[in-house]
Amino acid sequence: MLQPSQPIYTVAGIRTIETAAMPSAKPPLMERAGRASAEEAVRLMIDRPGALLIACGPGNNGGDGFVMARHFLQAGRKVVVAFSGDTAKLPGDAKKSWEAWRDAGGETLSDLPSAPPEGWALVVDALFGIGLQRPINGRYADWIRALNALPCPRMSIDVPSGLCADTGRVLGVAFKATHTVTFIALKPGLLTLDGPDHCGELVVKRLDLDANSYLPAPGWEVRPALFGDQFAPRRLNSHKGLFGDAVIIGGAPGMCGAPLLSGRAALRAGAGRVFVGLLDPRAPVVDLIQPELMLRPAEDALSEGQAIAIGPGLGRDEAASALLHRAVASKHTLVLDADALNLLATDDTLAGALTRRHAPVVLTPHPAEAARLLKALPDEIQANRLDAALKLAQRFDAHVILKGNGSLIAHPDGRWLINRSGNPGMSAAGMGDVLTGLLAALLAQRWPIEAAILGAVHLHGAAADLLLAKGIGPIGMGASELPDAVRMLMNQWVAQHQHY
Numbered sequence: 001m002l003q004p005s006q007p008i009y010t011v012a013g014i015r016t017i018e019t020a021a022m023p024s025a026k027p028p029l030m031e032r033a034g035r036a037s038a039e040e041a042v043r044l045m046i047d048r049p050g051a052l053l054i055a056c057g058p059g060n061n062g063g064d065g066f067v068m069a070r071h072f073l074q075a076g077r078k079v080v081v082a083f084s085g086d087t088a089k090l091p092g093d094a095k096k097s098w099e100a101w102r103d104a105g106g107e108t109l110s111d112l113p114s115a116p117p118e119g120w121a122l123v124v125d126a127l128f129g130i131g132l133q134r135p136i137n138g139r140y141a142d143w144i145r146a147l148n149a150l151p152c153p154r155m156s157i158d159v160p161s162g163l164c165a166d167t168g169r170v171l172g173v174a175f176k177a178t179h180t181v182t183f184i185a186l187k188p189g190l191l192t193l194d195g196p197d198h199c200g201e202l203v204v205k206r207l208d209l210d211a212n213s214y215l216p217a218p219g220w221e222v223r224p225a226l227f228g229d230q231f232a233p234r235r236l237n238s239h240k241g242l243f244g245d246a247v248i249i250g251g252a253p254g255m256c257g258a259p260l261l262s263g264r265a266a267l268r269a270g271a272g273r274v275f276v277g278l279l280d281p282r283a284p285v286v287d288l289i290q291p292e293l294m295l296r297p298a299e300d301a302l303s304e305g306q307a308i309a310i311g312p313g314l315g316r317d318e319a320a321s322a323l324l325h326r327a328v329a330s331k332h333t334l335v336l337d338a339d340a341l342n343l344l345a346t347d348d349t350l351a352g353a354l355t356r357r358h359a360p361v362v363l364t365p366h367p368a369e370a371a372r373l374l375k376a377l378p379d380e381i382q383a384n385r386l387d388a389a390l391k392l393a394q395r396f397d398a399h400v401i402l403k404g405n406g407s408l409i410a411h412p413d414g415r416w417l418i419n420r421s422g423n424p425g426m427s428a429a430g431m432g433d434v435l436t437g438l439l440a441a442l443l444a445q446r447w448p449i450e451a452a453i454l455g456a457v458h459l460h461g462a463a464a465d466l467l468l469a470k471g472i473g474p475i476g477m478g479a480s481e482l483p484d485a486v487r488m489l490m491n492q493w494v495a496q497h498q499h500y
């Protein structure tokens, strides 16, 4: 059974749901959140007797922490609560939670206590959740640094404190959790940029709310359930024409390796034939390691295939630009990567032609390419990756894959998704070329555009995860190693999901 994709809401969406659900919620949402956190904590402490420490903040995230503490106290477990604020200033629900904790006999310390000799069974971060408004400094920053240094499991309630739930940016300093229990639904900041480094294992507790009934989800996580139906077992009576022609164009002088990598990936991902069009007049006429690839002068390759992927190693000279204009003028589905994006960033005519096309366009920028396209700085792109991906999709009327940890996919109609597969072994040259090749192959096999995008992005990361699990990475993982892992995953998939 495939795990369904989970919805993702921004902070504004979560607030809308909370506001709608809160008045009639019995038990109240904070009671549910604190209880759900306690249940998760029990799982984490199964082999860890001793006391747990809960650090509570000045808002409702702190309120969740007081509820959690009360459950442990009532279960006879030693629990220490640290809260440095003024209890009179706690918001309504959090104040009630503190009072209930106090009335149950709980004691609140105003500073972090030193750890018991045997260490804490668990440290819980209930300092800030989705209400974080500015960089953390002063005493809270000191607390977070001290808690991060403790050698024990660390759990965050809702969002690691200091992490922006919308963007995944660290504001000042952030709690580094080994586990995060988040409420109602996923938030983008948990899944992209610095989010995954701070969340550890991420668990969603829906608090018995059907979020979608209050507000349709704006975003979704990329899961095989969204594209798995494209993997059909091959008919015995098949031939290469059924699996399409993938076309990859690039390879200016000195840069032929990039399109060859894309081409090799396209072969392993099942394209019937793969054409690689190379700009370099002295380019090789055969790939001796992968002689199945059909190497062509770039011009000649333009007329082949169902879809054209252009950009890997393309260069930015006039010949490259002329080729790109011809590709954009074609009726093919287009994937623009690397230098095709850099050329697009400085050519308004091309940008105009792109928006007038009928066939779909996919842009696959990394943050620096996205910055050029939006005439911004890479840091500005990373400061709000979701926003940048949506802007690009709208500006170029294209599907956009904004790469990097937690790749974002934005469709031209404003829908978006976040991919969770992949690892830092992929931070190596040529990994983007492999993604482009995978996309070309799935499009050649006539996967619908959205399924091809999600499938390529997910498989790309999942292949790297497979290599990582075998010890091939993160150090030294090579882009050339990915295609074989992709092939294995695709064949496993078909074998496991045969329909009768």
Ligand SMILES: NC(=O)C1=CN([C@@H]2O[C@H](COP(=O)(O)OP(=O)(O)OC[C@H]3O[C@@H](n4cnc5c(N)ncnc54)[C@H](O)[C@@H]3O)[C@@H](O)[C@H]2O)[C@@H](O)CC1
Binding pocket: 018, 022, 029, 030, 031, 033, 034, 057, 058, 059, 060, 061, 062, 063, 064, 091, 127, 128, 129, 130, 131, 132, 133, 134, 135, 136, 137, 140, 157, 158, 159, 183
């Ligand atoms: N509202 C609800 O219905 C529910 C809220 N829940 C919890 O409540 C959290 C949101 O609560 P809040 O909106 O109170 O927000 P938080 O508890 O995340 O933080 C807000 C408080 O922190 C202060 N603050 C923000 N940034 C600061 C900074 N950098 N330095 C110092 N102080 C700062 C704010 O002035 C405010 O007092 C959620 O993340 C979740 O844990 C859950 O109990 C579920 C139900």
Ligand SMILES: Nc1ncnc2c1ncn2[C@@H]1O[C@H](COP(=O)(O)OP(=O)(O)O)[C@@H](O)[C@H]1O
Binding pocket: 366, 403, 404, 405, 406, 407, 421, 422, 423, 424, 425, 426, 427, 428, 429, 430, 431, 432, 433, 434, 435, 460, 461
């Ligand atoms: N730390 C990481 N976690 C997940 N994916 C990563 C990570 N680092 C790189 N990647 C992925 O690897 C690919 C790198 O692409 P790109 O930067 O275009 O490389 P190149 O230009 O060298 O081919 C992207 O798909 C990116 O999402």
Ligand SMILES: [K+]
Binding pocket: 061, 125, 126, 127, 128, 129, 156, 157, 158, 159, 160, 161
């Ligand atoms: K928190």
